[in-house]
Amino acid sequence: METGDAKSTPTFSSLRWRILRRALLRRSYCSEAARLNQISRKTKIGFNLVPFRLVDKDGENHSDFSSIESYRDVCFCYMLHLPSAPKLFLRQRLEDCADLNDFEICNKYEIDNTGLVCQWPSEDVLAYYSLSCRDSFRDKRLIELGAGYGLAGFVIAMVSDVSEVFISDGNPQVVDYIQHNIDANAASFGATKVKSMMLHWGQHEDSEINGTFDMVVASDCTFFKEFHKDLARTIKCLLKVDEPSEAILFSPKRGDSLDKFLSEVKDNGLNFSITENYDTTIWKRHQEFLCGDKSWPNYEPDHCYPLLVSIRR
Structure with missing residues (x-):
């Protein structure tokens, strides 16, 4: 009101x-x-690093959104632009399609609804970055936190020789989408095991998955300051203790939000480094938006450009 x-x-x-x-x-x-x-700050195109198109249930091009307004879900086909790379099909919500049940579930589980809204730009950046450094995932056990529809986790599972990928979120509705998309793309994972997981940060201190991951990845998970402490603790719990392990996060500064999260990381006895210019293509897009590229009219670096944060023990 x-x-x-x-x-x-x-x-x-x-x-x-x-x-x-x-x-x-x-x-x-x-x-x-x-x-x-x-x-x-939400944008329909974002950095546009992993091209996609709307498709119908049979995987054929479907460019007319107006004809699907009576439906809640749509399917996008992502093209990974690598030799012999399979196409990735992700079912997700039609943008701006929300109902009261979504918010009831958020209240029940004390979670946010952002994973259902859209594929956020930082996830696009994480997915593209993962393509360029795919060899670093070889034989690793990896988990994506706060994955939403899990674009990056799926990309890693498809193009690298990673041994196992967990794609996790705290919203049960989102996890249902993840599992559906795992089933739909199962033939494209090769020998990689891919699993969905409902994971609430800070609520699994005695979990059997603690200390079992070589890598943790996440994008734009530091927006809500009330989750900082739990996110930092979760990363520490999940990373292997006696072997080299690393968490890779992409996140805009968003005022003092990222700094406050990194303070929690330090308080948990972890080390971190921040890289601003980590990929030539992403940096070029960033500069184009700064110069007034009209495809992202409200681009503002503090809120839109994700920094690369590496966290180690």
Whole structure:
């Protein structure tokens, strides 16, 4: 509910509530579109590093979104652009398609709903970076945290000789999507074992998976400060103790959010390093957006450009 003079300029908080209302009601608020776009960092294209297209249930091109508005789910085909690389098919929610049940589940499990919203730009960056350094995953046991639809985890499973990949999220609805997509792409994983997992950060101190992973990967998981302590503790618990192990995170600074998370990492006795320019192609896209590439009109480095964070014991 909004307060104050209806004719006054809306506050950022009231505009954010209108974004939520638009998603819930699936209606067009044309007169408010310009103002909403001024505060929303979400983008349909992002860095566009792993090209994709909308397909129908048979894997054929399907470019008309208007004809599928009566459905909740869509399927995207991702092209990995490597010799003999298979196509990756991911079923996910149609953007801005939310219902009250989604928020009831979030309240029940004390989780956020971001994994259902869309494929976020940092996940695209993690997936592309994983393509370029795929040899580093050879024979490793790896887990992706807060994976959402798990683009990066699936890419790693398909193009590297990783031994086992766990794709995890704390939202049971998201995990259902992950498992469906594992089943749909099973023929493309070769000898790699791929598993879905519902994982709540900070709630598995005595879990049998603790200390069993060579690598942990995640993207844009430091947005909510209330989860920092649990995320840092989870990374420490999952990494192997007596063998070399590493967590790779991609995250924008988002004000002081990343710094506060890294403070928790340090408090957990872990070491970290930050790299700003970690890939020539990604850096070039970053510079293009800074120079006014209109495909991402609200690009702002602090909120949009993910830094590479490496965490070790």
